[in-house]
Amino acid sequence: MADTYNIGIAGLGTVGVGVIDILNRHGDLLAKRAGRPVAVRAVSARDRHRDRGVDISGYDWCDDPVALARRDDLDLIVELIGGSDGPALALAQACLEGGRAFVTANKALMAYHGADLAVLADRMDAPLAYEAAVAGGIPVIKALKEGLAGNEISHISGILNGTCNYILTKMEEDRRDFGDVLAEAQQLGYAEADPTFDIDGHDSAHKAVILAMLAFHAVPAVDTAPVVGIRALDTVDIDYARELGYKIKLLGTARRTEDGIEVCVHPAMVPLDHALAGVRDATNAVMIQGDAVGETVYIGPGAGRGPTASAVVGDIIDIVRGHTSPALGRAAHDLPAMVPLDDAQRFANFYIRLRVNDAVGVVAEVAQLLSDADVSIDGLLQRGRAAKGGVYLVITTHATTEARAADVVAALDKLDNILEPPALLRIEA
């Protein structure tokens, strides 16, 4: 068997320890699969003395993670620190500039700097792999780069954040409020102490941006993608969704349209027979539509020690085998910047839910306002009395633009008969 392949690991938290655990447990199996033994040589984290539940005494310790990139005895470096900049970016750059293979699980790093790092990796002929950055244990990057390489991709839609899907599942199945379920998710360790990044959709946005780069070979600006999280969702809307034949899911979407590429994150009403509707709890799922293959769906655990480390080790084995493909699925030096679509170019069917005074003429007033705004009503529903007073009025629209839908909701909100700000959700086709 060939010489040992030596790796360095920066970051020994949830994922870093998971990677060491797999390499320890499956050493022989992985050596056979890779064609040579794979060994950790050096590691870096902040606290040298922390008990991590795995024995790291046999590895060289580096206080500075970037120092790993300066060592001649390492063939590959794994970055599991996190953050879009700081030591993660410095390590990625130093590693690739030195022509060394680089593996990361860091979605923020790849969303903000993936295109530049891919150019550097191409120039230095250094492998750059990041399977764990999107949907954790599900090999969706590999699917896009390799298995589906013969397709023109038209649409990707995914449940990309397990915390949000867990909260939405509990809100729906147990009929509990968002705040209540979030508190429980934090207690159980499903949600971070500061859950903002997950529940406001930013984590999903990073992943959607990475998928868009791979599928459409253009570079979206992360901060221009429209992002709406699940914080404002009311159980009333989850109940109406069920009544209308939908589930509400937080979707990260990348779609080719006539006007350009749409990249966005929003809670959406997903039809019950849609492949993503039945995905429960913290599970992730990604639907990819290709012109030759049609619709393909990938489902599995999107986070956690084992699943994420599984994806990282898969990347390591690929590189040891010499099986690498361009980081973004093609040469990265001439990828155009993606021009974000504006609200008048983004079309959808919408769900609008109003709490209104139970008075004669209110429905007509609402319908007239929608008609004046050129928003066509597909369905209208009114049920019983709202516990908070008044009645709920639910409208579904035919396809219209985000701009028109937002304008109409703003205008509705100004009517005297509207008792609380309207809820607006996209309906997934």
Ligand SMILES: NC(=O)c1ccc[n+]([C@@H]2O[C@H](COP(=O)([O-])OP(=O)(O)OC[C@H]3O[C@@H](n4cnc5c(N)ncnc54)[C@H](OP(=O)(O)O)[C@@H]3O)[C@@H](O)[C@H]2O)c1
């Ligand atoms: N956890 C998941 O389920 C999951 C899923 C998919 C992707 N990811 C991604 O994987 C990466 C790692 O996540 P994680 O959950 O393993 O994070 P974590 O548990 O917070 O671990 C982070 C590690 O980085 C080390 N670190 C932080 N700052 C450092 C610095 N300046 N220099 C050296 N080491 C430093 C920490 O050291 P100390 O231990 O000494 O403090 C810790 O070992 C992130 O990019 C994350 O987005 C995680």
